[in-house]
Structures are given as C-alpha cells and as structure tokens.
Amino acid sequence: MRPAGGRPRRRFTINPGWLFVLPALAVLAVSVIIPIMAVVNYSVQDVFAGNNFFWAGSVWFEKTLRSPEFQATLLRSGAFSALVLMIEVPLGIYIALRMPRSGPLATTYLVMMAIPLLIPWFVVGLIWKSLADTHVGLYGVPLALLTQAYDLNNPVVAWIVVLLVDVWHWTSLVVLLCYAGLVAIPNAAYQAARIDGASRWAIFRYIELPGLQRVLLIVVLIRLMDSLMVYIEPFMITRGGPGVSTTFLSLDLIQTAMIQFDFGEASAMALVYFLITLSISWVLYKIMMSRTS
Numbered sequence: 001m002r003p004a005g006g007r008p009r010r011r012f013t014i015n016p017g018w019l020f021v022l023p024a025l026a027v028l029a030v031s032v033i034i035p036i037m038a039v040v041n042y043s044v045q046d047v048f049a050g051n052n053f054f055w056a057g058s059v060w061f062e063k064t065l066r067s068p069e070f071q072a073t074l075l076r077s078g079a080f081s082a083l084v085l086m087i088e089v090p091l092g093i094y095i096a097l098r099m100p101r102s103g104p105l106a107t108t109y110l111v112m113m114a115i116p117l118l119i120p121w122f123v124v125g126l127i128w129k130s131l132a133d134t135h136v137g138l139y140g141v142p143l144a145l146l147t148q149a150y151d152l153n154n155p156v157v158a159w160i161v162v163l164l165v166d167v168w169h170w171t172s173l174v175v176l177l178c179y180a181g182l183v184a185i186p187n188a189a190y191q192a193a194r195i196d197g198a199s200r201w202a203i204f205r206y207i208e209l210p211g212l213q214r215v216l217l218i219v220v221l222i223r224l225m226d227s228l229m230v231y232i233e234p235f236m237i238t239r240g241g242p243g244v245s246t247t248f249l250s251l252d253l254i255q256t257a258m259i260q261f262d263f264g265e266a267s268a269m270a271l272v273y274f275l276i277t278l279s280i281s282w283v284l285y286k287i288m289m290s291r292t293s
Contacts, residue, residue: 036274042267060268069244070252070269074276077249080163081227087167088223089216092174096182097208099175110179113172121169125236128165132237155245158238162246165233170226174219181215182208217288221281228277249273 046056064070095113100106116124131137132152134144143150152158189207198206231250234240240247240255247255253273257266 039267039270042263043271045264047263056264060264061272063265064268064272070272073244073247073249073252076245076247077228077230080159080230080248081224083163084166084170084227085220085223087163088171088174089219091167092171092219093178093212095171095175096178097204099179101183110176113175113179116169116172117176119169121232122236124165124169125233128161128168128233129237132161152238153242155242158242158246161237162230162234165237166227166230169233170223174223177215177219178212181212185211213288217285220288221285224284225277225281228273228280 043060044056044058045053046059047053099109119127132140134140134151140150150157152161185208189211190203193203193207229250230248231254234246234248235251235254238246240251249269253266253269256262256269
C-alpha cells in the first residue's frame with residue numbers, strides 16, 4: 001500500500017535484541033542511576049534531623065573544591081593509584097610471561113593466582129592487620145625486633161604495608177588477564193620469530209607487547225578505578241593513620257557521611273570524586289585506544 005503522495009509508508013519495528021538488554025538496563029537503573037540521582041539531590045540540600053531538607057545550591061561543591069583537606073586527600077589517592085599501577089602492571093606481565101602455557105603445571109599456577117582474588121576485602125584487611133602487628137604479627141614481630149624503623153605509626157611504613165597488601169591482593173588479576181592475552185597470541189608468530197632468530201626481548205617487544213595492548217587497557221582501567229576506591233585495607237590496617245597519611249578518598253568520604261553526618265557535603269564529595277574518576281578513566285581510555293588503533 002502506498003499513501004496518496006506515492007511514497008511508501010515506513011513501518012516502526014522493534015529490534016528483538018533490545019528485549020535481551022532490558023533486564024540489564026533495569027538492573028543498571030536500580031543499582032546505579034537511582035542512587036546517583038539520590039546523591040545529586042542530597043548534594044544541593046542541607047539535611048537536618050528528621051530528614052528536613054533546605055536548599056543549599058552549590059555551597060557544598062564550593063566548599064569541597066576549596067577545601068585543602070580534600071585536595072590533600074585527592075593527592076594521596078592519586079599517588080597511591082600511580083604507585084599501584086607502576087608496581088602491579090609490570091610485575092603482573094613478568095609473572096604471566098614466566099608461567100607455562102599448557103599442562104598440569106599451568107593449571108596449578110592459575111589456581112594459585114586466583115586464590116587472593118577469592119578472599120573478601122574485609123578478610124584481606126583482617127589477615128594483613130594481624131600479620132603486620134608488631135606484637136603478635138607473623139611478619140610484624142620479627143621486623144620490629146630487627147629494626148626500630150618498623151612501626152605502623154610511621155607514615156612511610158604505613159604506606160608500604162598498605163601498598164604491599166594491595167599488590168598481594170590484586171597483582172593476580174593483572175597476571176590472569178595478561179596470561180589470557182598471551183595465550184591468545186597465535187603460535188605461528190612465535191615460530192616465525194624463531195626462524196628469523198629474534199631475541200627474547202625482540203619477541204616481547206614486537207609480538208607479545210602488541211598482543212597485550214588491549215588487555216593492558218582493561219587492566220589499567222580496572223586497577224585505576226579500584227585503587228581510587230580503596231577503603232577496606234587502609235581502614236582495617238591503619239584506620240587512615242598515622243594522622244591522615246593513609247586517609248584516601250573513600251575513607252574520607254565515609255568519615256564525612258557516617259561519622260560527621262554531613263550528608264550534603266559527603267554527597268558533593270562523592271559526585272566530585274565520581275567525576276574525577278570518570279574523567280581520568282575516559283582520558284586514559286582515549287589515549288590508549290589511539291595508540292592501539
């Protein structure tokens with residue numbers, strides 16, 4: 001059938017693929033979009049007892065951005081994330097390169113690498129707190145006896161311990177992802193390199209590293225976001241101390257919301273925190289995608 005104008009009438013059809021996406025969109029709305037809308041509402045309000053709300057506008061955002069404490073906390077979190085990436089990514093690549101590609105030994109290595117990832121964050125913090133304790137810790141007592149410099153009240157020692165915990169807990173994720181990327185490289189590329197007499201470094205530089213570029217993009221993005229949100233480990237081990245030396249953004253946010261009950265300020269901090277993390281991840285993604293394209 002053609003309309004009077006002679007042009008065919010276009011039918012509106014629904015792509016059946018959207019029916020499979022709708023449950024995921026519903027979960028996303030409940031778990032992400034609705035909570036963010038609630039945080040946005042709190043960030044422009046002043047909340048008093050009895051859930052009495054008073055419009056505050058941009059007051060909390062201005063206070064957060066001008067706060068020297070927030071800027072110092074942001075700097076600490078950025079430094080921690082940078083150190084985590086500088087340690088875990090090269091270490092994870094090295095371990096993945098040393099692991100066998102097949103056989104029962106490869107399965108054993110994979111299971112061993114997965115063990116730290118199966119332990120809940122709270123349990124990891126509790127285990128390492130007991131290990132690092134200078135009175136009863138398996139590592140803390142010998143280190144305290146060997147040197148008086150080992151003291152969790154020392155900011156440098158506290159940073160080293162928190163970094164060590166994160167490296168122990170999350171390097172396995174880098175290893176497993178890099179191992180999957182290495183296994184996906186075809187054997188023909190290695191055979192051609194051996195025929196040409198390529199050195200081990202040349203194989204890594206021109207075959208393995210290019211094959212890992214997209215995997216490393218995922219690794220860096222995941223570890224960046226996780227490290228910026230670190231909370232349980234420093235809270236369990238140092239309580240953010242000594243002083244505020246290991247008080248990162250998540251811990252500062254929880255203290256503002258749950259201890260000081262400044263919900264408006266905490267919501268503004270959370271949104272600024274979210275936008276900073278999103279912006280850094282987006283810039284990093286664009287840079288790395290431009291290099292892999």
